Amino acid sequence: MGTCPKVSQTAQTNQEARMKIITVVGARPQFIKAAAVSRAFRNYPDIQELIVHTGQHFDHNMSDVFFKEMDIPHPHYNLQVQGLSHAAMTGQMMEKLEAVLEKEKPDAVMVYGDTNSTLAGALTAKKMHIKVIHVEAGLRSHNMRMPEEVNRILTDRISDILFVPTQHAMDILKQEGFENFDCKIFLSGDVMEDSAIHYAKKAAAESTILQQLGLQQNKYCLATIHRQENTDEPGRLLNIIEALNEINNHMPVVLPLHPRTRKKLKTLHIEPAFAIIDPVGYLDMMQLLQHTRLVITDSGGLQKESFFFSKFCIILREQSEWVELLEYGYNFLASSEKEKIVGTFHILADRKFEKQHNFYGGGTASEYIAGTLHQLQLK
Ligand code: UDP
DSSP: OOOOOOOOOHHHHHHEEEEEEEEEOOSSSHHHHHHHHHHHTTTTTEEEEEEEEEOOOOSSSHHHHHHHHHOOOOOOOEOOOOOOOHHHHHHHHHHHHHHHHHHOSSOOOOOEEEEEHHHHHHHHHHHOOOOOEEEEEEESSSSSTTTHHHHHHHHHOOOOOEESSSHHHHHHHHHTGGGGGSSSEOOOOOOOOOOHHHHHHHHHHHHHHHHHHHHTTTSSSSEEEEOOOSSSSSHHHHHHHHHHHHHHHOOOOEEOOOOHHHHHHTEEEEEEEEEEEEEEEEEEHHHHHHHHEEEEEOHHHHHHHHHHTTOOOEEESSSOSSHHHHHTTSSEETTHHHHHHHHHHHHHTTTTOOOOOOOOOOSOOHHHHHHHHHHHHHO
């Protein structure tokens, strides 16, 4: 656990006049989302942000690289909770977070998305009567077997301030009766779009990933697999790998592999025929996205990032939270069915992507969030 920087008496008084927000992050997509909002906070001297890293993702290329590349302030605390079952992980995070919140006495705790770190942060703060802010609220897959679905529903319900990324997410909260709850809901847009826009040029200038991997622009498929429903069911995982093997016969497939999936492939003795690489940093990912022919993934974030960069996306799941992308024919559900994945690839491989919508705010979400919190003055 880190220690707080020492401050002089005058500085202390000034600090007390500021709104203190503790941001709880722990997983890769949260670093990417928090990077955008943290940057926007720097425009508001009356907001003091402290970052707590739960430790959920801890490998260099799943954590440190994002803090470095995206200029996220170094976490004030690292709880180092990792590699445990859902219950043990959430419980340990809560216990350690309670101690941090006791000491820091923030005005609010800010959480992102749908991981165990999100739920642990929200639940701990709520029980201590500290305001909870949820960024990326209102998303639903309607599949309660997904740990993420449980985390996001519970977090939404106990949040005081909810920032929703899309009109669809806003409609969901209305349908669920949130207008009758004691909370404030704002349509902010999606902070991931802010990060994608902010770093795309830097990625183009600095990343050498295409040369390193010998990939030609627009002549490869970018894939990721990490969702528990795919990694924990050997039949599903095998089908997906076979589909990607088949696609690789037509166009090279590159898969930056999540540590969980790597472990499973090893245990099951599955050896893919296509290029498997370690997880990449954000800049390399943005570069891979900008030049891929299409994306094949079970990631939530990549479904949107594909759209940001005008790429079709084949989703390795039964449902998606980003329904607007399905509705307007940008993304396609293929589950783990080999024929469907390969068939959809063949349909999309030569189709022209024509972007006709702006669902996610166009890169202004984090400024909106920081500005709103500044106005609300949560003291
Ligand atoms: N990502 C990355 N490197 C990788 C794989 C993913 O930078 O090797 C980024 C990706 O671009 C997106 C985020 O991580 O911004 C998505 O995280 P993940 O798929 O782990 O989580 P999800 O979005 O499904 O919650």
